[in-house]
């Protein structure tokens with residue numbers, strides 16, 4: 001039997017979450033992948049993402065402030081490992097680790113697959129540098145797994161040379177699997193409005209965070225509103241937001257959570273306020289309304305389905321959007337309809353099947369089998 005050598009490059013928490021189901025689906029088909037951990041996020045919860053049973057190698061590249069320099073650092077560390085020419089390198093999303101993985105694969109002439117291909121905000125500054133990184137990865141990939149038809153259309157418009165497949169988003173697979181293992185939702189305390197907040201995007205580190213703090217101060221003036229602010233692993237951002245609103249009685253700060261903890265928090269909230277990419281995919285599937293702290297998004301499907309709304313980063317706008325929804329249960333319920341614009345939880349299986357077929361054709365094993 002043909003034994004493929006497949007390497008998954010993983011740098012950050014969301015990459016581990018989204019590639020967990022892909023690794024498991026490949027494994028279930030007898031294609032046993034291994035992991036290359038770049039070190040961008042040093043303490044990944046591999047067990048929580050179902051990745052702890054796969055062989056892994058750590059490059060030990062600690063994250064650094066300049067994303068372009070980090071790409072170079074990971075490229076230099078990774079390239080020697082690809083000299084032995086594995087059959088396929090898989091990267092996910094748009095991080096520095098993903099771009100470095102793609103560049104190293106191309107330099108070593110190893111085929112490249114991109115999970116979550118085709119996302120575009122059409123603005124190179126938002127998100128920066130991710131919009132540039134995802135375009136560069138897509139231009140090089142042999143296999144492009146677009147989560148939605150819209151993402152596939154973006155790729156077709158750019159005439160990327162690789163094969164485009166619409167598969168759904170493997171993050172939805174991860175979410176469904178995690179949710180299945182959670183205990184039943186806790187009963188809501190009457191008279192309380194629970195707001196879950198996260199904010200970590202680089203574009204929002206300066207003025208954005210000040211505006212968000214200002215908005216939360218206005219919102220927190222209403223005693224029935226309980227704010228749970230989940231801090232990002234980046235200690236600088238965590239310290240800044242705590243300094244800005246740490247004095248408010250109805251704000252609680254949570255340390256970065258495991259994926260299961262985060263999904264439980266999302267599910268138990270009345271409303272989410274976040275600039276996260278992945279949470280824009282998860283909120284519709286959980287049926288929790290999400291106000292997006294961005295002016296533009298590469299995930300328009302969540303806005304089109306009515307589950308997510310862009311509110312930008314002006315204090316006034318954010319606060320009034322939160323308070324309007326708190327005062328309008330009908331509008332809140334409309335945004336909280338459970339829908340699946342990013343896939344139905346079968347993305348990883350589809351991706352694994354396509355990879356299996358593609359590798360079989362490349363290795364010529366289909367001819368031998370015939």
Ligand SMILES: CC(=O)N[C@H]1[C@@H](OP(=O)(O)OP(=O)(O)OC[C@H]2O[C@@H](n3ccc(=O)[nH]c3=O)[C@H](O)[C@@H]2O)O[C@H](CO)[C@@H](O)[C@@H]1O
Pocket residue numbers: 012013014015017092093094095098116119127130171198200230231255256257258259260262263275276277278279282
């Ligand atoms: C601009 C942008 O959107 N960038 C990307 C970024 O992710 P993104 O902005 O989604 O990064 P986040 O750090 O928000 O991660 C989101 C994921 O982490 C989970 N979570 C969040 C907080 C927490 O304490 N614990 C926890 O497990 C969420 O449930 C979600 O699954 O990297 C992803 C992986 O390459 C890409 O797909 C995104 O396109």
